Amino acid sequence: MLREDEAFAIEYLSVALEEIDEDGGEDVFLTAIRRLIEARGGMGNLSKNTGLARPNLYRSIAAGGDPKLSTILKVLQALGVGMSKVVSHRADVGISLTPGNNTSPTITLPNSGITLTPQPLTDAQKEALKNAAANTPAVVYHPSTEVPATTEPMEAVDTWIGRSQSPDxxxxxxxxxxxxxxxxxxxxxxxxxxxxxxxxxxxxxxxxxxxxxxxxxxxxxxxxxxxxxxxxxxxxxxxxxxxxxxxxxxxxxxxxxxxxxxxxxxxxxxxxxxxxxxxxxxxxxxxxxxxxxxxxxxxxxxxxxxxxxxxxxxxxxxxxxxxxxxxxxxxxxxxxx
Incomplete structure (x- = not known):
């Protein structure tokens, strides 16, 4: 049985997913994930359960960046919530996680209800890829073409991080x-x-x-x-x-x-x-x-x-x-x- 704050956070996440393509929608979606994190014990507990370092979580989820889908799925799995549960009656495309395999989401087509699941390569397919790689040159070398030397100096780029939270x-x-x-x-x-x-x-x-x-x-x-x-x-x-x-x-x-x-x-x-x-x-x-x-x-x-x-x-x-x-x-x- 979900607590009230957990149920609200999951419903909030499903609504946020509908609006993810709107202006500001990604921020709202990540906010919804944060609310669910709080309902499930906070960032420290999540970090322990996922095996992701806390700085990794801050960079990929909290800092308003562009987290990878696999990271979001791993976080949601640690929270005990598959994407199919979040979007069960709302989303056009359902994504879910199979326990123990959080890098292979399944996709359900909305109209037909057909579920697409990634399949491993067969031995024959692996051999075909291996032969193709062996017979295809990675680089075509033209001896008559002079390769210009790189003479431009490297440019240092400063990245603005922003302030820490005030004790106040x-x-x-x-x-x-x-x-x-x-x-x-x-x-x-x-x-x-x-x-x-x-x-x-x-x-x-x-x-x-x-x-x-x-x-x-x-x-x-x-x-x-x-x-x-x-x-x-x-x-x-x-x-x-x-x-x-x-x-x-x-x-x-x-x-x-x-x-x-x-x-x-x-x-x-x-x-x-x-x-x-x-x-x-x-x-x-x-x-x-x-x-x-x-x-x-x-x-x-x-x-x-x-x-x-x-x-x-x-x-x-x-x-x-x-x-x-x-x-x-x-x-x-x-x-x-």
């Missing part, structure tokens, strides 16, 4: 969690009042965010709001001083938490450059509080904090990270001084 991260994450609850309470109170005073408007799907100047702005991702609806919501949102203050505090703690994290370890939020200026285009605050159901909906999964950043967030560069760290250091020095 647990504190920043706790502050963000508290501000999330406070924002949720304020937003639910706003929606309750809206339903009493403007029931027709309250029945329409909308969200909201906070702009750089601190004003709240209605979002209309569903397309249900008219221009007049949006204008009215903007007025009502900004008239709610409690909601406005809660949103400002939430933005501050969200930025602090992201800045304190690392792009290659921890919660992997450090790869995003979240600022007051780009916050409104990166996060829909209303989408954070879409009610949970027994089976996660696409809207609910897309509205999760990390997934919104994966789809809409601005990635750090070496320059933007350096500027952020310098600004943080200056702010800390001014506070301590």
């Amino acid at each position: 991260f647990p504190q920043k994450a706790a502050q963000h969690s508290n501000s999330t609850e406070a924002l949720k309470t304020s937003y639910e109170a706003f929606k309750s009042t809206l339903a009493s005073v403007y029931p027709d408007l309250a029945r329409k799907k909308f969200g909201f965010t906070i702009e750089a100047n601190g004003n709240l702005k209605a979002t209309n991702s569903s397309g249900e709001l008219s221009d007049a609806d949006t204008q009215q919501l903007n007025t009502l949102l900004n008239a709610s001083s409690g909601l406005k203050a809660a949103a400002a505090t939430y933005r501050e703690t969200a930025i602090d938490m992201v800045d304190a994290d690392s792009p290659w370890s921890g919660s992997y939020l450090g790869r995003y450059n979240l600022t007051k200026e780009n916050f409104a285009s990166s996060l829909d605050l209303g989408a954070l509080f879409i009610p949970k159901t027994s089976t996660p909906s696409k809207d609910q999964i897309d509205g999760m904090f990390f997934n919104q950043l994966a789809y809409k967030g601005e990635l750090h560069t070496q320059e933007t990270e350096a500027a952020m760290l310098a600004a943080r250091a200056a702010k800390k020095a001014a506070t301590e001084g």
Whole structure:
């Protein structure tokens, strides 16, 4: 029997697989794997079970790179989840692992239901390949062709890795969690009042965010709001001083938490450059509080904090990270001084 967090993680993984070809879809898919890793005992336990070194896992799964399919399959097998289980009723192509053979996935064709399984070469096929290799020259040498010497110097390439997670991260994450609850309470109170005073408007799907100047702005991702609806919501949102203050505090703690994290370890939020200026285009605050159901909906999964950043967030560069760290250091020095 799966625990609730495990069942949710598997369902999350199946939804993420459907969207893997969309912008940001690979990030969401890897996030789903990370959630399943957490539900099954964390990275250390996974490293022990797979025989993969922890740095290997970070590079291939956690660091947002392009992990090999065989690595993903091996990780999922260690988690006790075959890809066929993850995509059993959703994916167009099912991939599963045979215990003890995690390098040979089977592929099931969606329309015919035929399963294709890699077969080992027969002795005759091996002999044919051997003869072909022996009779085919690997290099054709032309004595009359002068081979130019390589005279260009080798060029050193610097690779930017990014910062480690700050020791302050647990504190920043706790502050963000508290501000999330406070924002949720304020937003639910706003929606309750809206339903009493403007029931027709309250029945329409909308969200909201906070702009750089601190004003709240209605979002209309569903397309249900008219221009007049949006204008009215903007007025009502900004008239709610409690909601406005809660949103400002939430933005501050969200930025602090992201800045304190690392792009290659921890919660992997450090790869995003979240600022007051780009916050409104990166996060829909209303989408954070879409009610949970027994089976996660696409809207609910897309509205999760990390997934919104994966789809809409601005990635750090070496320059933007350096500027952020310098600004943080200056702010800390001014506070301590």
